[in-house]
Amino acid sequence: MDQTVFVINPGSTSTKIAVYRDKKRIFSESIPLEISGEEKNAGLEETLRIKKEAISRSLESQGIDLRGFDCIMSRGGVLRPMESGIYRINESMHSEVTASAASGHASGFGLLIAGEMADSLGIPAYIADPVTVDELEDIARITGIKEIRRRSIFHALNQKAVARQHAAILGVPYEELNLIAAHLGGGITIGLHKQGRVTDVNNALDGEGPFTPERSGALPAAAVADLCFSGKYTREETVKLFAGKGGFMSHLGSNDLLKVKEMIAAGDRDADLVYRAFVYNIAKAIGAMAAAGDGMIDGILITGGIARWKELVAAIRAKVSWIAPVSSYPGEFELEALRDAGLRVLRGDEIPREY
Numbered sequence: 001m002d003q004t005v006f007v008i009n010p011g012s013t014s015t016k017i018a019v020y021r022d023k024k025r026i027f028s029e030s031i032p033l034e035i036s037g038e039e040k041n042a043g044l045e046e047t048l049r050i051k052k053e054a055i056s057r058s059l060e061s062q063g064i065d066l067r068g069f070d071c072i073m074s075r076g077g078v079l080r081p082m083e084s085g086i087y088r089i090n091e092s093m094h095s096e097v098t099a100s101a102a103s104g105h106a107s108g109f110g111l112l113i114a115g116e117m118a119d120s121l122g123i124p125a126y127i128a129d130p131v132t133v134d135e136l137e138d139i140a141r142i143t144g145i146k147e148i149r150r151r152s153i154f155h156a157l158n159q160k161a162v163a164r165q166h167a168a169i170l171g172v173p174y175e176e177l178n179l180i181a182a183h184l185g186g187g188i189t190i191g192l193h194k195q196g197r198v199t200d201v202n203n204a205l206d207g208e209g210p211f212t213p214e215r216s217g218a219l220p221a222a223a224v225a226d227l228c229f230s231g232k233y234t235r236e237e238t239v240k241l242f243a244g245k246g247g248f249m250s251h252l253g254s255n256d257l258l259k260v261k262e263m264i265a266a267g268d269r270d271a272d273l274v275y276r277a278f279v280y281n282i283a284k285a286i287g288a289m290a291a292a293g294d295g296m297i298d299g300i301l302i303t304g305g306i307a308r309w310k311e312l313v314a315a316i317r318a319k320v321s322w323i324a325p326v327s328s329y330p331g332e333f334e335l336e337a338l339r340d341a342g343l344r345v346l347r348g349d350e351i352p353r354e355y
């Protein structure tokens with residue numbers, strides 16, 4: 001009998017939802033943050049309420065009967081470092097995601113909403129490949145300050161889904177390839193996939209890597225110290241500046257690169273300079289991962305919403321194709337990856353892990 005899986009995937013600029021009957025998508029929607037206006041500045045409870053209401057409205061407008069769901073899947077939030085895999089949503093996840101909400105990631109709201117909905121329907125809920133999948137090599141954790149260690153927080157679900165898809169196209173097991181996967185979305189993470197493990201990756205939430213539609217990326221440390229002690233910002237406001245109000249938001253007042261594209265087309269020179277700096281920084285980060293992988297890279301994969309911008313992908317390709325062949329996987333494959341994970345559990349093909 002066909003199984004019905006409901007998938008919730010909040011990203012930093014939108015929440016994507018989908019209902020699948022078996023492999024078939026019967027409904028999907030991308031709900032932009034802008035619909036709910038004040039959401040960017042709201043606290044945990046308020047953000048949760050806004051996201052829940054937007055999801056309910058969307059399902060209601062399609063006349064979808066929640067009682068037909070067999071399980072709910074979501075991308076996980078900022079949890080403890082963990083192995084890649086499928087995990088049953090439980091109470092300790094709930095409290096950890098709630099505790100890290102201020103400095104967390106939008107995907108944590110998916111976990112909370114999926115858990116709550118599943119409880120009320122009496123069905124199971126799971127996360128798969130959350131943002132805290134940690135496969136870093138020990139040398140990649142060390143920084144120049146003894147008490148500061150690097151953390152693995154990245155688009156694990158999409159990067160792994162795209163890397164596996166690429167491996168299948170090449171007809172080579174994922175575990176035998178060295179790939180660089182660049183997820184270009186509201187956040188940007190660029191991972192070195194060394195024989196099936198992401199041994200290094202920038203953590204955009206902690207201010208590493210290129211700037212993004214709304215993340216600052218890496219900043220000069222002394223200037224950050226000045227900013228922190230300027231008295232202009234609280235700690236919370238400073239963190240928001242790095243992850244939420246940085247990048248294109250800071251330079252041009254928008255995290256929507258479709259708008260940035262229009263600004264450039266209309267002759268805006270500032271927008272053009274920031275765009276070129278964006279491409280430059282992404283290429284530099286890909287180069288860094290090539291060095292981390294000793295130059296033995298089988299392919300560079302460009303994915304995420306921004307990969308739909310063909311000229312931008314071409315500009316990155318022009319700068320990095322000397323490293324390895326560049327392939328583009330526009331959009332994200334998170335909904336399908338979550339569907340497949342849900343179906344594997346429902347069919348008994350995979351036993352979910354306990355967190």
Ligand SMILES: Nc1ncnc2c1ncn2[C@@H]1O[C@H](COP(=O)(O)OP(=O)(O)OP(=O)(O)O)[C@@H](O)[C@H]1O
Binds near residue numbers: 261
């Ligand atoms: N056709 C396009 N051309 C250029 N930019 C695009 C296009 N489509 C989407 N984008 C941009 O992609 C970005 C959003 O990407 P995406 O949907 O992957 O982000 P998200 O899911 O909200 O966050 P994240 O990927 O970090 O989880 C936005 O800046 C959006 O304007």
Ligand SMILES: CCCC(=O)O
Binds near residue numbers: 012105156186188215
């Ligand atoms: C997935 C974490 C990276 C980001 O959104 O910045």
